[in-house]
Amino acid sequence: MTTSTKLPPAPVIDETVRLLTEHYVFPETAEQLAVLLRGRLTExxxxxxxxxxxxxxxxxxxxSVNGDRHLRLRHHADPVPPERGAAALDAMRRDFDTSLGGAPRVQLLDGGVAVVELAPMLFPLEWAAEPLSAALTLASRAQALIVDLRANRGGDPDTVAFVCSHLLDGRTHLNTMYWRDGERSEQSWSQPHVPGARFGGSKPxxxxxxDSTFSAAEELAYDLQQLGRAVVVGERTRGGAHPCNxxxxxxxxxxxxxxxxxxxxxSGTNWEGTGVQPDVPCAAADSxxxxxxxxxxxLADRSLNSGR
Known part of the structure; x- marks a missing residue:
């Protein structure tokens, strides 16, 4: 006969509160959360x-305080290494190896329209540059391109810039990240050169x-939408704009x-809490x-106009 042993929560809550207080980008919210968690522990x-x-x-x-979906206590069935971020890194590598490096589908549809699916995430650029470049180079010959982010849960902002570089002409300011101390900021730009061929900034x-599109995948959709480069089709995304450790x-x-x-x-803002609003709303399954x-x-309209 076995008896269940309760998990001592105090050490977990104490460490969570410490990390919130030291690292959360919004210090005032961190203080509110610290009070909340300690109160719930006492109760x-x-x-x-x-x-x-x-x-x-x-x-x-x-x-519960500000709806930040990047704030999580994540359970892992297998024991996680003590190093910061090691658990996420191990899971990420497994996903990378089973998804062709994050580009599991490149398909040519009727009429010269290509589809590139980026899933399940935008992996670290040092891993993903080669497979993503191969997929986007193959699609560069298409007359129009559809980038499928419906099953993409986020990833590396550098990889967002890498993908954007294939879809724009010239170097373009995409995003600025502001860190907790308020004194540091980091700009993200598309690159003027890419390995392989570029789809470019003029074709449709x-x-x-x-509603599964999240985090860095949302940034990719949002950046291209705000630049007027892409039409976003489908459902509103989940609404997570804060990078996390x-x-x-x-x-x-x-x-x-x-x-x-x-x-x-x-826009001078981001998609936190609101998600990326589609230009053409429809069910994700129909998008x-x-x-x-x-x-x-x-394409038909462009062909007609060019023939005049």
Whole structure:
């Protein structure tokens, strides 16, 4: 006969509060969350039997003040390494190896319209540059392009800039990241040169988005939309604009804390909480057909006008 042993929550909560207080990009919100978590601990709200349930409860509380979906206590079934971000890195590498480097589909549709799916995430650029360049170079010969981000949960801002570089002409300011200390900022720009061929900045471009599209994938859609480069088709995205780091706080638990905030140079804001609003709203499941129809109509119109 076995008896369940409750997970001692105090060490997890204490470390989570410390990380919030030291690193969260919004210090005032961090203070509110610290009071909330300590109060809930005192009430016994976290007296549960397993790490997965503790992660669920704490995550709900972390996101209850300002709805920041990057604030999480994540449960991992396998023990996570103590190094910062190591758990996410291990899982990321497995996904990379099973998704052709984050570009699992390149397809040519009728009428010279290509589809490049980027999923399940935008992997670190040192991993992803080669497979993404291969996919985008192959699609560069198409007359119009659809970038499918419906199943993309985020990733590396440098990879966002890399993809944008294939879809724009010339060097373009994409985003500025402001860090917690308020004194440092970091601009993101598309690059003037890319390996392989460039699709460029003039041919029709559509981005598919849905309620699973998150974080860096949202930035890719938002940057291209704000520049007037792409038409976003589908559903509103999840609304996470803050880059985050992860720390192990228990053998099976990792806390993720946003350490910066994004500001778009065109809109002067970002998609935090609101998500990226589609230019052409429709069900995500229907967005590929809708974008294909739009692309064919646009190409037909361009052909007609060029023949005058």
């Amino acid at each position: 016994g709200a976290y007296d549960v039997d397993d790490a997965a349930e503790l992660a669920r409860l704490v995550t709900a509380d972390l996101q 471009l559509y981005v598919l988005a849905g 992860g720390w192990t706080v228990h053998p099976h638990l990792e806390v993720t804390v946003p350490v910066g905030r994004a500001v778009n140079p065109v 590929l057909d809708r974008a294909h129809t739009l692309a064919l109509a646009r």
